[in-house]
Amino acid sequence: MKKNILLGVMLCTSPLIYSQATFASSGGNTISDKGSLTFTVGQLVYTSSHNDNGSIAQGVQQAFEFQLLSNSDVSPKNFTLLTYPNPTSDNFVVKLSDTSYNKLEYTLFDIQGKQIKTGGITKRETSIAIQDVSNGVYFLKVTKDKQLLKSPKIIKK
Known part of the structure; x- marks a missing residue:
C-alpha cells in the first residue's frame, strides 16, 4: 500500500x-x-x-558568430593592417602596409560592444597598451573619416 x-x-x-x-x-x-x-x-x-x-x-546556448561585411568599392584594395603579438598580455602593435593612410583612428570594443579605448594611428607602427583591461576577446575597429577599414580580433590573456 x-x-x-x-x-x-x-x-x-x-x-x-x-x-x-x-x-x-x-x-x-x-x-x-x-x-x-x-x-x-x-x-x-x-x-x-x-x-x-x-x-x-x-535560447542562448548557441555559439556567437561575428562577420565583417564589406563592399569592395568602398574598401581600399592595397590597404593591409597587421596586429601583433596576438594573443597579448600588455600591449599590441598595429602595423600599416602603407603610410599614405593618415588620420586613422582606432576604437577597441569588448565582446559585448562596449567601447574600451580610442585613439589615433599616426605612424606606420602604433603600440596600443591594454594592460589595464581584463583578459578576454576584443575587437579593434580601424576607421578613416568614420569609414571602417579593418576590424581585427584581439585576444588578451
Whole structure:
C-alpha cells in the first residue's frame, strides 16, 4: 500500500519537476518601428524557426558568430593592417602596409560592444597598451573619416 501511495505521489508531482526551464541571469526587451524583442540570458534549451524572410533561434546556448561585411568599392584594395603579438598580455602593435593612410583612428570594443579605448594611428607602427583591461576577446575597429577599414580580433590573456 505504501508503495502505491508513493508511486501515485511521484506520478502526480513529476510534471512539476520540469516547470523550471530557465535559470535566467539577465534579460531585457527592445522596441522599434519594425517590431519588438524580448530576451532572457540563461535559457537551457533553444528552438529555431525559419521562413522566407529569415530565421530566429530562441535560447542562448548557441555559439556567437561575428562577420565583417564589406563592399569592395568602398574598401581600399592595397590597404593591409597587421596586429601583433596576438594573443597579448600588455600591449599590441598595429602595423600599416602603407603610410599614405593618415588620420586613422582606432576604437577597441569588448565582446559585448562596449567601447574600451580610442585613439589615433599616426605612424606606420602604433603600440596600443591594454594592460589595464581584463583578459578576454576584443575587437579593434580601424576607421578613416568614420569609414571602417579593418576590424581585427584581439585576444588578451
